[in-house]
Amino acid sequence: MTVPQRVLDVMHTSGIYFCDDPEMGAAQQEQMKMLHELNATMPGDPRRKELLHEFFAEFGEGAYVELPVHANWGCSTHWGAHVYANFNLTLVDDGEIFIGERTMIGPNVTLVTTGHPIRPDLRERVAQYSEPIHIGRNVWIGANVTVLPGVTIGDNAVIGACSLVNHDIPANTIAFGTPCRVVREINDHDREYYWRDHRIPADI
Template sequence: MTVPQRVLDVMHSPGIYFCDDPEMEAAQKEQLNLLYDFNATRPGDPKRREIGERLFAEYGEGVYLEPPVHANWGCSTHFGAHSYANFNLTLVDDGEIFIGEYTMIGPNVTLVTTGHPIRPDLRERVAQFSEPIHIGRNVWIGANVTVLPGVTIGDNAVIGACSLVTKDVPANSVAVGAPARVIREINEHDREYYWRDRRIPDDI
């Protein structure tokens, strides 16, 4: 089955909703079965792309995801062309996640679109809300980063390892920390040096 539009509309709309809908539960179970099949494929198996195109909202040309991938749904996540994620990418994708072309995601990264009300009685009723995450083109997200609901990360930005991204990060900047803060813009030094004092070879 494909995920019913009514279910997607509920999850992708602003505001509180409840996760005790039988139609939602059945659709999610089907998505999780697809995810299981995706993770069970061997390297180079063409079925991985076939399953990925069914599982995710968008699975662009040249996308490579290193299994295992963990996702609440899959159908709310858009992978732009030539994007890459190392192992243990976790997608709490009840809300939509947009990942731009050529973006690189390190291991053990978690992208969280969903939260729950502080009020205890609403949590008992499985209430939640979801806000989309937008990750631009050619972004590099380091290992063990967590991105929270509603965050936008601009094109070419770099997020340092182990950062907790709670607010938007502008394009062409480097952000690190918990919570993540912009520490500098990408600059001319980065054109010459790839890491610390190590110069990029002239023939590259």
């Protein structure tokens, strides 16, 4: 089953919507069946590659995800070429998620496009909203990071482990913390040292 365009339009448009739509529920159930099949594949099973391309909106050339992966929908997540994601990636992808090429994602990362209104009566009616997440090219997201709705992370940025990213992070910066804050720009020191005082060998 292909997710109906009407359902995608509702989820991908800014504003409050209600997730008790029967057509939406039926479509999501089919996506969950496919996700279950994907996570049950054995290493080397050619069906795994087919399912990755079928389940996600886009799955770029050379992209790789360690299983298990968890997703609300899958069909809202766009993977660039040669992206690597470690195990237990969680995608709350009612809204769209765009992951740029060569990006690396550590274990237990959560990308959340969706929230719920503060007003209690709206939450009782299963109201929610979704805002897209954009992750640039060659970004490194450390273990246990959570990225919240509407965030953009610029090219080459590094997000430190256990950070809560609730606002945009500029390109070519190192950021970490709860909430995540830019600590410094990537600089000449990083061209010479790969970690603390550990020098990068001259022959690589």
